[in-house]
Structures are given as C-alpha cells and as structure tokens.
Amino acid sequence: MAEKKKGRLTNVLDYLKHDDPFSKGVAFCPGCGLELLLRFIPRVLGNDIVITGTPSCSAPVLLGQNRQSWHTLSYFGTLMTGAAANATGLVRYYKKAGIDNTVVCFNGDGTANDIGFGNLSGAAERNEPFIYICYDNEGYMNTGIQKSGTTPYGATTTTTPYGTVHRGKNLRRMNLGLKMAMNKIPYTATATLSDLEDLAKKLLKAKKAKERGFCFLHVFAPCPTGWGADPADTIDICRQAVKSNYFPLWEAENGKIRMTKTVKKPKPVSSYTKMMKKFNHMTEKDMKILQEDVEYEYCLLGGLSVLEAECQLPVSAEDGGEKL
Amino acid sequence: MSSNQFFNHQGPWSDATEPLMCTDTGDWRTKRPVVDREKCIFCGFCAIYCPVQVMEMKADYFEPDLGFCKGCGICAKECPKNAITMVSEGEFVS
Numbered sequence A: 001m002a003e004k005k006k007g008r009l010t011n012v013l014d015y016l017k018h019d020d021p022f023s024k025g026v027a028f029c030p031g032c033g034l035e036l037l038l039r040f041i042p043r044v045l046g047n048d049i050v051i052t053g054t055p056s057c058s059a060p061v062l063l064g065q066n067r068q069s070w071h072t073l074s075y076f077g078t079l080m081t082g083a084a085a086n087a088t089g090l091v092r093y094y095k096k097a098g099i100d101n102t103v104v105c106f107n108g109d110g111t112a113n114d115i116g117f118g119n120l121s122g123a124a125e126r127n128e129p130f131i132y133i134c135y136d137n138e139g140y141m142n143t144g145i146q147k148s149g150t151t152p153y154g155a156t157t158t159t160t161p162y163g164t165v166h167r168g169k170n171l172r173r174m175n176l177g178l179k180m181a182m183n184k185i186p187y188t189a190t191a192t193l194s195d196l197e198d199l200a201k202k203l204l205k206a207k208k209a210k211e212r213g214f215c216f217l218h219v220f221a222p223c224p225t226g227w228g229a230d231p232a233d234t235i236d237i238c239r240q241a242v243k244s245n246y247f248p249l250w251e252a253e254n255g256k257i258r259m260t261k262t263v264k265k266p267k268p269v270s271s272y273t274k275m276m277k278k279f280n281h282m283t284e285k286d287m288k289i290l291q292e293d294v295e296y297e298y299c300l301l302g303g304l305s306v307l308e309a310e311c312q313l314p315v316s317a318e319d320g321g322e323k324l
Numbered sequence B: 001m002s003s004n005q006f007f008n009h010q011g012p013w014s015d016a017t018e019p020l021m022c023t024d025t026g027d028w029r030t031k032r033p034v035v036d037r038e039k040c041i042f043c044g045f046c047a048i049y050c051p052v053q054v055m056e057m058k059a060d061y062f063e064p065d066l067g068f069c070k071g072c073g074i075c076a077k078e079c080p081k082n083a084i085t086m087v088s089e090g091e092f093v094s
C-alpha cells in the first residue's frame, strides 16, 4: 500500500505541555466554548495554578459536589460581587508566605463586566499581581440566559426578548477589554478559541507579566445553548467573529495597543450573526446599527494603537472648541 | 519555595482518597464521529478543538474516546480533509 500522505501536526499541540486536570466527563453542554477554554488554560499554564471563580456555568464543574471534585486543581469559590477582591487576598497571602504561584481569577462576563466590576476595577488600579480571565458568552448563562453588559445590540435573551414590544437588546455592547487596557495595566489581551496558538501565547505572556502586576484576558467563548447555535459551529463562530472585526484580536502592554491579527477584507457582521438564532429577527436597519457599532469600535482600537506614534490633540482644542 | 509543595494534591473540595467525579457523557450523544483513517492527514485540528479533549492520538490518525465524546460535531466541521463523518447513533444499534 502506498505511504499515506501526512500533514504537519498543528503547533498548538506544542503548547499543551501539562496534563488535563479535569475528569473526562464533566457537565458542560456539547460544543460549549467555556469547556474548551477551561481545559486549555491549565494545560498551557500548568496544573499548579490556583483558580478562583464565581457562581456561573463554570461553577458546577470547578466547585465539585459533596466531597468529590471534577478536577485536581486548587479552586477557591467566591461570590460574584467580590471575585477580584478575593483573588487579591489570595495573592497577598502567597506573597507574605513567600509562595511563588499563579492565581487565575476566572469569571463570566456577568461577573467581570457587571456584578463584580467594581472590585475588578479596584484590583486594576492597585495593580494586583494576578491574571483575571473573563470568558465572554455575552450573557448570564447559568441562570437562564439573561442579558449582560456585553450582550450585543439586537441579541435576544430571556430579559431582552423579541416580540410585539421588544426587538432584542436595544442597548449597545460594552467593550470590556478596552476598558481594562485604558488602566495601563502590564498586560491586557483579547483572544478566542479559533486562534488557539494566539490564546496560548497570550496566556504565557500574562503569566510573565503578572510579575509586574495585574493582567486581564478577555476571551470570546460562544455558548451554543444560549445563542441558539449548532454546537458544531462553536469554533467557526469564533472565526467569523474575528473575520468580521466583531471581536478583534489585540494585546496591550502597559496600555500600548498592538493588533495580533489584522483582517485585510473584513466580512460584514451579518456573516457572523447568521450563524445563531439570537439574531434571527434582525432587519436590515437593525443590522446597520450593529455594523456601525462594530466599525466604530474597530476605528477606536485603530486610533488607540497609533496613539503613541502620532499623538494628536483632541480636535476641539485646535479649532471650534471654546478658547479659555 | 516551590508551589508544588502545597498543591500536589487534589483541589480543596475533594477528598484525595476518592476518585474524581466523572459522568458518562458519551451517553448524551445522538451522532457519533467516525474517522476515515485513509483520509486523515494527522494534522491534529480535531484534537485541539474538541471541547471535551477526547480525540486520542494513534500511530497516524486520531480517534475519539466514545465513552465521553458528547457528539457536538466540532471535530467533523473543523477537519480540513472532511475525514470525519457524524453518523446517527441509531446506525450502531444492533
């Protein structure tokens, strides 16, 4: 028989240096982006990290039940309101005790952007030396798919339904990653599951940068159950989100933004939204609003990434603005 | 001081003498990924993208652990050679 044609094994496998600490059968929905992310992090960063987390879709698996666990990691379950404050306590204790390890504060967007934002902001201000990872499934999934601050314009959730009165969420999505990068913390990055090598590199960079202080990763992680998507499409949804600039990939060291992937010809955002039911009802007019919002945020990112090179005064100070 | 000195045991919620909890998630599956070994070019994409991480590396192909594969179909969709077909579990009932 002729020798079988072989390709090259993907580079991503080189980053998976450690064992998977989770048992094989854990309770996440089929095709869940969160599951892939959660298994990936300790395989890249090592099994000796300490994870903290809140009530969310990750909690049933991270917490364990009765006296048994689903994994061999050290985990500290906290309240949604105090996620980053609890992680702060942990790193400070470790520092005093002279223990060198990595604390990963792992939370959903509901905790990071909304309910636990106050103390996330405080930890960033004080530059606490741990890694905060927000997995963004664009809503409060564990309590039944309610909208969060990162739910995009138009998306239906159980609190922003589509019907005779409402047409999905009528507010725009907040940009959590940029919000954090603006604090000039040592490392901020966005990442997603279609670009796993990029994600692995960013995790390793964060592990190093946390020696200098607070690190924040914003990871786009689709939820097929809540978004009405085919579980098989999870990775492709991430890919389309990047290709349409809906979720651009960038990193910022000390606030200085650098794109880690640029898309030559961005696809219309409809190539992304058509992959899930939560956007099914959207008309051309609705889509235009979402498209313009995506373009606005991308321009903002572009502007910020050249800021250091050609810093300009805000327009109003030059012309038109009131002179004092 | 090495962190391993403190963290070489199971998580704080677990009893280190008891095995990890494990659900037979293979029972959830309605479709089964079937790998065509001849078509497989051994690139590993199915393995890295599988959320459950059950695609096992063999000599020159990958194969799912059917005890835990949830049947999501990501491996089949991401395979660049279309070497994986999702087949209804009904086909395997004897």
Ligand SMILES: Cc1ncc(C[n+]2csc(CCOP(=O)(O)OP(=O)(O)O)c2C)c(N)n1
Pocket (backbone or CB within 6 Å): A055, A056, A057, A058, A079, A080, A081, A107, A108, A109, A110, A111, A112, A115, A137, A139, A140, A141, A142, A143, A148
């Ligand atoms: C202060 C507080 N408010 C509300 C809740 C109820 N609650 C439990 S899980 C959850 C959803 C969490 O959403 P998110 O952090 O985005 O994680 P996801 O479920 O999407 O994984 C909520 C609101 C709570 N536990 N604590």
Ligand code: SF4
Pocket (backbone or CB within 6 Å): A027, A028, A029, A031, A032, A033, A034, A035, A057, A137, A141, A142, A222, A223, A224, A225, A226
């Ligand atoms: S509801 Fe969504 S985020 Fe939660 S386990 Fe299911 S797929 Fe994952």
Ligand code: SF4
Pocket (backbone or CB within 6 Å): B035, B039, B040, B041, B042, B043, B044, B045, B046, B047, B061, B062, B078, B079, B080, B081, B082, B083, B084
């Ligand atoms: S993705 Fe397809 S070609 Fe690549 S290793 Fe898996 S089955 Fe083989």
Ligand code: SF4
Pocket (backbone or CB within 6 Å): B033, B049, B050, B051, B052, B053, B054, B055, B064, B065, B068, B069, B070, B071, B072, B073, B074, B075, B076
């Ligand atoms: S169907 Fe899903 S769970 Fe099963 S091997 Fe493929 S990617 Fe993994």
